[in-house]
Amino acid sequence: EGFELIANASPDIENPKKNIPKAYYYSVIFVIILYVIIAFITVGSLNFSQIATAQDYVLAEAAKPMLGQVGFTIITIAALISTFSAINASIYGGSRVSYEIAEDDELPHEFTAKLWNQPIGLFITATLTLLAANTLKLENISIAGSIGFLLIFAMVNFVGFRLAKQIKGNKLIPLLGFLFCSIATVVLVIQQYPSNQIGIIIAAGIIISCFVIEYIYKKSEKKKI
Known part of the structure; x- marks a missing residue:
């Protein structure tokens, strides 16, 4: 990581x-x-x-x-x-x-805007990080972060597998990466859910929120066109 x-x-x-x-x-x-x-x-x-x-x-x-x-x-x-x-x-x-x-x-x-010569995303990320660190337990942040990382790695490897010819890469390595990350995610959720349900719920909430926000944004952009 x-x-x-x-x-x-x-x-x-x-x-x-x-x-x-x-x-x-x-x-x-x-x-x-x-x-x-x-x-x-x-x-x-x-x-x-x-x-x-x-x-x-x-x-x-x-x-x-x-x-x-x-x-x-x-x-x-x-x-x-x-x-x-x-x-x-x-x-x-x-x-x-x-x-x-x-x-x-x-x-x-x-x-893409900049504030003090830095991307505005830097300040948004820092603000959200401080908010999470001061309102959530460390173990909840850890589990949610681990699930997020594993899912991101799984998707990146899956994309690498799908685009292997285009990027002139080896299909096997990203495929294995995708499978192992997916398995690790499932195992982590099963292992942690009985003792850390809040962390799992937070991770699920973040993932769902991302999809919802992206859906709303794309829909609003289509209306503008």
Whole structure:
């Protein structure tokens, strides 16, 4: 999750056809190596009971044996910075998506407007993010976001499968991606519904709202024509 933001930045990337694939390969490989190293360090520093106890701050706890409380504090601060970076990237990516969709006439052209030299979608996304963060529980946001991401990934892979000849791609990879994302979505809903119905309802509400808003917008545009 998060790698899709690379594509959202394509309008601002020099020679995107060449550099975006490179960005994907480099970032995925780097993250895999980084996560494997982190896993080795964590398991080497803590036993499994300690990992289970400190599951919410396990990396900070893993720094304690070598660096003490200073290491714990450093990792905690680094985690906060990383979180801010992720939020910033998500908001930026979301604003670019709304801008591009509006340019393709799938959203009102007002979304292509700029405020303080930034797409208006950036401020809308930031406002909605703050609203959700301050009114919903974290677990509800997490589940709704996970379902949303899985569905988006499934649809992107499905489109990649359908347009494989046009984009000169491999049909098998996006087909597998579509199937696995779809299965993961169903499993997630089944698993979480008994304990987190609100999160599932929020996700369903967002999806339905998107379809309704798009339907109303398209209908209003047809009337103008």
